[in-house]
Amino acid sequence: MKAIIxxxxxRSDRIINDSVIIFNSKxxxxxxxxxxxxxxxxxxxIYKQExxxxxxxxxxxxxxxxxxxxHGSGGYDTMDATKEAIDTISNTICKNGVTAxxxxxxxxxxxxxxxxxxxxxxxxxxxxxxxxxxxxxMEGPFINEKYKGxxxxxxxxxxNYDSIKNYLxxxxxxxxxxxxxxxxxxxxxxxxxSEITLSMGHSDASYEExxxxxxxxxxxxxxxxxxxxxxxxxxxxxxGAIFASDITCELIADLIHVHPxxxxxLINVVHKDKMVLITDSMRAGCxxxxxxxxxxxxxxxxxxxxxxxxxxxxxxxxTLNKAVLNMLxxxxxxxxxxVAMASLNPAKVIKMENKKGSLEVGCDADxxxxxxxxxVQLTIVEGKIVYEAQx
Numbered sequence: 227m228k229a230i231i232x233x234x235x236x237r238s239d240r241i242i243n244d245s246v247i248i249f250n251s252k253x254x255x256x257x258x259x260x261x262x263x264x265x266x267x268x269x270x271x272i273y274k275q276e277x278x279x280x281x282x283x284x285x286x287x288x289x290x291x292x293x294x295x296x297h298g299s300g301g302y303d304t305m306d307a308t309k310e311a312i313d314t315i316s317n318t319i320c321k322n323g324v325t326a327x328x329x330x331x332x333x334x335x336x337x338x339x340x341x342x343x344x345x346x347x348x349x350x351x352x353x354x355x356x357x358x359x360x361x362x363x364m365e366g367p368f369i370n371e372k373y374k375g376x377x378x379x380x381x382x383x384x385x386n387y388d389s390i391k392n393y394l395x396x397x398x399x400x401x402x403x404x405x406x407x408x409x410x411x412x413x414x415x416x417x418x419x420s421e422i423t424l425s426m427g428h429s430d431a432s433y434e435e436x437x438x439x440x441x442x443x444x445x446x447x448x449x450x451x452x453x454x455x456x457x458x459x460x461x462x463x464x465x466g467a468i469f470a471s472d473i474t475c476e477l478i479a480d481l482i483h484v485h486p487x488x489x490x491x492l493i494n495v496v497h498k499d500k501m502v503l504i505t506d507s508m509r510a511g512c513x514x515x516x517x518x519x520x521x522x523x524x525x526x527x528x529x530x531x532x533x534x535x536x537x538x539x540x541x542x543x544x545t546l547n548k549a550v551l552n553m554l555x556x557x558x559x560x561x562x563x564x565v566a567m568a569s570l571n572p573a574k575v576i577k578m579e580n581k582k583g584s585l586e587v588g589c590d591a592d593x594x595x596x597x598x599x600x601x602v603q604l605t606i607v608e609g610k611i612v613y614e615a616q617x
Contacts, residue, residue, distance in 0.1 A: 227250055231262070247593070287593060287595055288565050291547065293324050296504070305338060308345060327358075360578065375453040426439060474501070511544070520532070
């Protein structure tokens with residue numbers, strides 16, 4: 227049994243001081259520090275062993291972050307389709323407070339996508355000393371060439387249920403262009419047969435098409451504002467549909483993909499509980515500037531941005547703790563609201579809020595300790611310390 231003392235606990239709607247969080251693989255209890263003195267004594271008498279204390283030293287104790295849209299980091303990409311790649315991504319992003327994530331595929335030849343999915347399925351069943359894999363975000367290949375972004379047009383195909391039916395157990399999110407789905411037969415079939423979250427993205431859908439897709443089963447939007455029809459007073463587009471509905475929406479808060487002035491505007495239109503911070507990081511995440519690749523295309527990483535040779539943004543090199551800091555510094559929200567955007571809200575999107583995303587008794591002990599600048603000092607995944615910053 228372990229306990230975190232002297233921390234500022236971030237709950238869903240407030241900060242709690244002078245409380246102790248007690249956990250093994252799950253959160254066992256949250257009690258005040260005076261009660262903890264008696265708790266320790268009784269525990270030792272019953273179990274003949276001490277509770278291991280972790281001193282937060284006045285820092286924030288937060289739910290671990292969950293990145294539901296990340297292609298890679300640490301020099302590796304999900305589409306490398308190797309255990310080494312997935313292990314490296316897991317062990318790299320946990321240093322940023324990420325305790326769980328969805329390795330994200332992209333629009334490539336389906337045989338390569340299947341290879342990546344098979345590797346993820348295998349690795350999910352193994353013990354890992356890093357962020358835990360919760361499933362897969364399948365971004366494409368069911369997208370629109372007009373808004374392909376950094377995805378290759380040659381590998382775009384129409385939505386096809388048979389192409390994903392063998393992976394329903396691990397796919398958590400599918401990003402697609404609903405206007406490419408005839409009669410929304412794919413959307414309807416997926417909703418009937420699985421718990422997969424369907425997301426609009428890389429799409430040329432009109433406002434009317436987007437709203438109809440929402441009626442038929444779309445519940446999420448991929449990297450809002452990016453690679454989708456914009457808001458126009460005569461053509462509201464997908465952004466207008468997001469504003470007019472109650473679907474959840476991702477945001478890449480790197481100050482590059484979206485102007486920071488948009489943060490408060492989005493919050494004022496879309497309830498904060500519907501917003502999810504993501505990184506959309508590619509393999510250059512946590513790496514130095516230079517030349518990399520994404521989906522078989524050259525990517526130049528320079529001055530904090532990742533771009534194709536023609537200047538198209540190619541994912542990001544953002545980390546999720548930095549996204550939290552950027553949102554905190556450029557919005558009117560409290561820290562617990564922003565932390566929820568990187569923990570509880572993404573857990574809700576993939577229907578795992580009963581296990582992940584909050585410091586609640588009975589939830590998995592996925593915890594990050596960080597300072598006022600959201601610099602991570604300690605990361606705990608299901609009760610195990612997977613990262614500890616050097617003093």
